[in-house]
Amino acid sequence: xxxxxxxxxxxxxxxxxxxxxxxxxxxxxxxxxxxxxxxxxxxxxxxxxxxxxxxxxxxxxxxxxxxxxxxxxx
Numbered sequence: 001x002x003x004x005x006x007x008x009x010x011x012x013x014x015x016x017x018x019x020x021x022x023x024x025x026x027x028x029x030x031x032x033x034x035x036x037x038x039x040x041x042x043x044x045x046x047x048x049x050x051x052x053x054x055x056x057x058x059x060x061x062x063x064x065x066x067x068x069x070x071x072x073x074x
Contacts, residue, residue, distance in 0.1 A: 002030030003061055015057035016041055020073065031064040038071045 005023045012021050012035065019039035026032045035054070042050045050070040058066065 001062055003063055004030060005033070008033060008035070008058075008061075008063070011057060011061065012037060012054070015053075026065075026067070031062065033063060033065070034067040034069070036069045036071075038073045040073060042070050043072045 005025055009021050009023055012023075013019060016037060016039040018041065019037050021038075022036040024034040026034050037054060041053070045053075047070065051068050054068050054070065
């Protein structure tokens with residue numbers, strides 16, 4: 001079953017409570033997303049580790065494709 005954007009946001013906010021999150025359903029079918037996450041927890045971590053952290057938070061959810069963009073707030 002596809003995941004609603006609001007549920008996806010809740011999952012990310014639970015994993016990264018200080019984050020600023022933007023979610024885009026890229027195809028309108030609720031299983032292809034682009035997520036942008038800005039969180040201080042990413043500071044000092046390589047990009048690949050940041051993305052792995054997000055992938056771990058999303059593990060087990062029915063998302064066919066997700067494009068992850070992470071950053072550290074200024």
